[in-house]
Amino acid sequence: MMRLYLFAEGQTEQTFADTLIKPYLAQREVFMHYPRLIAHARKKGKVHRGGGRNYAPMRNDILRSLNEDSNRDVFFTTMIDLYAIHPDFPGLAEAESLRQNPIERVEFLEQRFAEDINDYRFIPYIQLHEYEAYLFADPTCFEYLDASRTKEIEALQAIANQYETPELINDGQQTSLSKRIIAQFPDYEKAKPVFGTQLAERIGLQVIRSRCPHFNAWLSRLESLNNYRNNSAETV
Structure with a gap:
């Protein structure tokens, strides 16, 4: 042990x-x-x-x-x-x-x-570059916040598709992972500690590891x- x-x-x-x-x-x-x-x-x-x-x-x-x-x-x-x-x-x-x-x-x-x-x-x-890389492992997790916002989810998925791994998404002040999420789902900024884990749970540890x-x-x-x-x- x-x-x-x-x-x-x-x-x-x-x-x-x-x-x-x-x-x-x-x-x-x-x-x-x-x-x-x-x-x-x-x-x-x-x-x-x-x-x-x-x-x-x-x-x-x-x-x-x-x-x-x-x-x-x-x-x-x-x-x-x-x-x-x-x-x-x-x-x-x-x-x-x-x-x-x-x-x-x-x-x-x-x-x-x-x-x-x-x-x-x-x-x-x-x-x-920051925690939100795990959420870009499967952006469909954002259906948990609002399943009707398909365009916003597709926008996040399009970003993820540009990279071999979400860990490579750049870390500029306006293009960091968290800023990209907040641009589509503003409520994420106010409740990041809660939503961040709930979304990761929906993705699952094994999927996050694979990406x-x-x-x-x-x-x-x-x-x-x-x-x-x-x-x-x-x-x-």
Whole structure:
């Protein structure tokens, strides 16, 4: 049996991880604690969490948790966005040359993140480019919000069809995944933590994995943590 702590960027990731990932991993004897929002600031001794845009508080939050639970049967991971990633994130300037290859870019940043934390129990995951990539795995899920809005759903499907994977949909300020959804379904913006998970549930974890290879690689690593712990411990 392995234990897992997950640091989520926002409430949407927090709810998604608790609702879909946690029970899935439990079936594989990987037991996730309730996902916690990652720190974005620390003022007067109080940690402020969620939607962080500063790297130092995130880093300190992770390091503090690693120190608080130093057991070898526990791992730590993240769900943070590549979109609008923190300017002081390790390796960000170096990764600029990889901008035309988002998968290589995000893998490079994850590697630098892991190196900076420097603990084999830490498994960084950065979403390409943000949570809504999972919803573009099957845009027909938006029938749940309003089945009569076929033109809006078709517009989202047309966007998804342009890309090999929704993880490659670009991350411009006006063309990010969430902005594209809000343009068709404005109500999504006000209730993202609720709708985001409900829509993902309609799609299903296996479909999301089949359409989002970077997400799938991360989840595959988590579900194999029992083997990973043994292999990693041998190299420490």
